[in-house]
Amino acid sequence: MKSDIELVEDVKAGDRRAFSELVQRHQRALLRLSLRFLREPSLAEDVVQESFIKAYEKIHLFEGRSSFKSWLFQIAVNTAKNRLRSLPHEFVNIDDVHLGIDPGAENGMVREDLRKVIRSEVDRLPERQRLALSLRIFEDLSFKEIAQIMACPYDTAKANYRHGLMRLKERLETLQGQTDWEDFETMLPVEGGRMRTEVEQ
Amino acid sequence: MNHNSHPRPDEWWIDLIEGETEPSLSEDLTLLLLNSPAGRERLRGLKELRQAIKDSDEVLLPEDGTYYRDMHSRIMAAIDGPNPRLQRLQTKHTGAETGSLGPVSRLHALIKKN
Numbered sequence: 482m483k484s485d486i487e488l489v490e491d492v493k494a495g496d497r498r499a500f501s502e503l504v505q506r507h508q509r510a511l512l513r514l515s516l517r518f519l520r521e522p523s524l525a526e527d528v529v530q531e532s533f534i535k536a537y538e539k540i541h542l543f544e545g546r547s548s549f550k551s552w553l554f555q556i557a558v559n560t561a562k563n564r565l566r567s568l569p570h571e572f573v574n575i576d577d578v579h580l581g582i583d584p585g586a587e588n589g590m591v592r593e594d595l596r597k598v599i600r601s602e603v604d605r606l607p608e609r610q611r612l613a614l615s616l617r618i619f620e621d622l623s624f625k626e627i628a629q630i631m632a633c634p635y636d637t638a639k640a641n642y643r644h645g646l647m648r649l650k651e652r653l654e655t656l657q658g659q660t661d662w663e664d665f666e667t668m669l670p671v672e673g674g675r676m677r678t679e680v681e682q
Numbered sequence: 683m684n685h686n687s688h689p690r691p692d693e694w695w696i697d698l699i700e701g702e703t704e705p706s707l708s709e710d711l712t713l714l715l716l717n718s719p720a721g722r723e724r725l726r727g728l729k730e731l732r733q734a735i736k737d738s739d740e741v742l743l744p745e746d747g748t749y750y751r752d753m754h755s756r757i758m759a760a761i762d763g764p765n766p767r768l769q770r771l772q773t774k775h776t777g778a779e780t781g782s783l784g785p786v787s788r789l790h791a792l793i794k795k796n
Contacts, residue, residue: 497758497762500758500761501754501758505750505754508750508753508754508757509743512753513741513743516743517739526753529757530756530757534760534761595734596737596738596740600738600740614735618736619736619739624702639697639700639702642696643692643693643696643697646692646696646728646731646732646735647693650692650728
């Protein structure tokens with residue numbers, strides 16, 4: 482099986498089928514990435530298609546200094562950013578998250594609320610921190626790949642990730658301090674010995 | 683180095699979790715973990731936070747192979763067209779005009795189903 486780089490060379494030489502193979506390999510990952518940033522399936526699908534079209538049109542500019550996947554992700558992230566800028570921001574309001582839980586009775590709902598809180602807080606991170614954190618945790622990319630996608634130095638990508646994670650930790654600790662809800666405390670994984678984990682219980 | 687001193691900054695623990703610890707710090711952190719319950723607690727907390735973020739992921743992809751074959755066909759058709767961007771829009775509109783379940787609706791349906 483040919484590598485991505487070999488397929489890119491074939492595309493540059495005029496082999497359209499090689500690009501078809503690249504689309505097959507990466508369309509799923511690109512859709513996942515786009516959905517994560519845009520949430521709206523129709524927009525995400527548009528971004529996937531537009532990204533592949535842009536990649537095809539600009540493939541002569543790809544020099545192989547990064548992986549093809551990183552380059553494609555970079556195109557998709559920029560395309561998604563442009564779409565996001567044209568949309569009104571919609572955040573989950575923490576106040577709307579259902580906290581009125583009968584302790585121990587609705588654990589499934591508690592977990593879902595915790596997920597909502599975390600998703601909401603991830604959405605509130607500065608754009609570059611959110612991007613670095615999402616690419617690392619959700620897409621399992623290396624910091625080298627993240628730096629390529631974000632078009633920044635390696636250390637900057639890592640710093641954005643660290644700052645995003647620490648900001649989330651601080652926000653969750655603050656939220657914990659604002660509620661008397663015991664279940665929230667028992668399930669929120671913040672260190673310091675003040676919170677227990679599910680396993681410990 | 684006093685290994686019973688205050689826990690290291692979170693950045694160091696994050697680097698350790700991510701496998702990014704500088705070699706010069708690696709030995710010190712290992713010793714610190716052995717000797718500092720507070721350090722172990724911070725490390726555990728950050729690991730759990732990372733896992734909770736990962737678990738919060740709500741992106742569900744359609745498993746239906748037909749969906750991806752259709753997407754692939756549309757992309758390649760757009761690329762083959764005289765004007766890829768115009769072709770892309772025309773392809774999408776055609777799906778809607780036929781009244782069939784278009785690609786976007788199918789993605790919605792598949793995600794809801796999952």
